[in-house]
Structures are given as structure tokens and as C-alpha cells.
Amino acid sequence: MALLEVTNLAKSYGSVEAVKGISFHIESGRCVSLLGPNGAGKTTVLKMLARLTSPTSGQIKFDVPHPQDVRSYIGYLPQQPAFHEWMTANEFLEYIGRLSNIQRSEVLTRRDKVLEMVGLKDVARRKIGGFSGGMRQRLGIAQALIHRPRLLIMDEPVSALDPVGRREVLELMGEIRQETTILYSTHVLHDAEEISDDILILVQGQIVVDGDLPGVRMQFQQPMVKIQGEVTLEPWHSVWARIPGIQLVTGSGAWVELTVEDLAGARNAILQSLTEQNIPVRSVEFGLTSLEDLFMKVVKS
Numbered sequence: 047m048a049l050l051e052v053t054n055l056a057k058s059y060g061s062v063e064a065v066k067g068i069s070f071h072i073e074s075g076r077c078v079s080l081l082g083p084n085g086a087g088k089t090t091v092l093k094m095l096a097r098l099t100s101p102t103s104g105q106i107k108f109d110v111p112h113p114q115d116v117r118s119y120i121g122y123l124p125q126q127p128a129f130h131e132w133m134t135a136n137e138f139l140e141y142i143g144r145l146s147n148i149q150r151s152e153v154l155t156r157r158d159k160v161l162e163m164v165g166l167k168d169v170a171r172r173k174i175g176g177f178s179g180g181m182r183q184r185l186g187i188a189q190a191l192i193h194r195p196r197l198l199i200m201d202e203p204v205s206a207l208d209p210v211g212r213r214e215v216l217e218l219m220g221e222i223r224q225e226t227t228i229l230y231s232t233h234v235l236h237d238a239e240e241i242s243d244d245i246l247i248l249v250q251g252q253i254v255v256d257g258d259l260p261g262v263r264m265q266f267q268q269p270m271v272k273i274q275g276e277v278t279l280e281p282w283h284s285v286w287a288r289i290p291g292i293q294l295v296t297g298s299g300a301w302v303e304l305t306v307e308d309l310a311g312a313r314n315a316i317l318q319s320l321t322e323q324n325i326p327v328r329s330v331e332f333g334l335t336s337l338e339d340l341f342m343k344v345v346k347s
Contacts, residue, residue: 048109049074049197049227050095055104057090064090066251067104072244074109074196077223079238080231082248083345086149088231091123091248092201095229096122108197108264118146121190121226123200127182131175134184135166138174139192146193153192160188164218178314180211184218191226216241232250235338245337248343255343259337266340268293269309270333271316275324287324289315300328305335 048071057065065087070077093099095106097117110119127137136157143153149176163168166182167185169177177185183203190198220241222228231283232238238259240244245262247255256260273279279302286304287295291312294305306312309332320327 051107053105058102068253076243077228078244079242086248118194121195121198123186123190125201127186129174136170138280144190164188267334269306273329274328275333
């Protein structure tokens, strides 16, 4: 049985359907990204899984020894974690440990372990009010891990961080996934490609893509040619659209993307068109569509 199984989960606020009967499952030991544009319903889904809000309908099943007390198996990091600024990192985690009904002797052991894990051991006695954004996020992850959860749920854990903070947290997530199942939301496609085993794409409250990353790539990736011109390329869109094997011509201004059936077969025809039409170009790239291309495609459709 999967660690988490969701069936026909829905949430409405009055007449507004925020989440529309979604179903998916998460296997133990996996790192899963919940992708979607702003307003897709990602936070609502995570809050229902963390038991912070009740679904309108549907089922959430956890494969844990005591499902009636499922919150003790979940670690949760909200998008904007709140802290007592006057506390030190040590004091804050001791406070969270007591709220989690962990014995004091074990709290101190767990506190030291998670602080070392998230790279805050050297600032454990520093007041949180002086922490940077990246340090705060790592402390938030520490509080979510102190009770040894089976599932770590994080809402946009890197979206508000600068490049250095983002890199630190992503590397930390890569380490945590070795011991704990992770489900996190993001709208940053590169992050999902870097550390995720599986992806869920949520659009307008519905899951439109669900699968392991290699499988999704194999299913949706297509050969693509990207051309950058020295002038606008729009006058030549119709020329490329008539070339056999070119399925789609998109782009505007000096950029165009050609989705093709077979890269090898289309290569010569495309290069020949550039020469015959005297099209001034800066670069031509032959490759495959990315996860970001897939994301934009399903969001627009």
C-alpha cells in the first residue's frame, strides 16, 4: 500500500471549487513535487493533507500504525513560517518538541540532530530575529522534522529565497529525501526537475499530469528546434508551417520554436529554409521540449 492515497478529494468555498475531485498516491521514500501556477489550489491541497483544513468530500488514507492520530506522522512547513523572534533556535525547537509531546530528554537530542542536519548548529543560540531568509526556512524545516515524521509536506519552500538561499534549501531537501518521504509545492520547474522523483501538475483545482519524472518526460517530450533571429521571425512562420514533419510553430518577435515529428528528418529542411529565404539568424538549437514546455502547454490548454 502507498504511504498516502488520495481519492476524489474536493474542497469548495461557497460556490467556488478550489479543488475538484483529485486522486493520486505517494509511495514511501519518494520526493514528489506538486506543480501549478498561482491560484491552482496547491496550498489548499497541502493543508487538507496536513489536516489543517477539512475537505468538502473525498478520502485521504495514510498507511501508518495509528491512522486516527495521523498528524503525528506529518511534518508541515507553510509557505511563510512564523517564529517567535525573541527565541533562539534552540529554544524554538524545544518549544515545538514539547508541543509535539516529545519527552524533554529526547527533545534535546532531536533538537541537536535536526539543527545539525539543516546546517544551523553553529547559530543554535542566536535569536531568530537576526536570521536571514534562508536560515529561517531551514529552521522551519527543522521544526517540521523534530518529531520524525513519515511524510514532510512543504508549501513553496524556496519561492521567497534569493539564489543562495534557494540552493541551500534544495541541497538540504536532497539530503532529507534519503530518510523521509517529501511532498512539496512549487511553480519553479527547474527545482522540480532537479530533486523530484514524481510530479503532479495541478491546474484550476484538477490534476492534469501525474507520474514519475522519467515517464512524464518520455510521454510528453517532443523534438524541438529553437531559432533566434536578428530580426522578427514572424513573416517566416508560414514557411516553416508548410515543411512536412513540423507539427507546431510558436513564438513571437525574434524567437520561434518548431515542434517536429523527427529531429533528424526536419533538420535539413529547416536549415535549407533559412538559406533559401535568406533569414538572418543568431542561433539554431536542436533538442527536446523541457518540463517547462510541458508545464506551459498544459496550463494554457
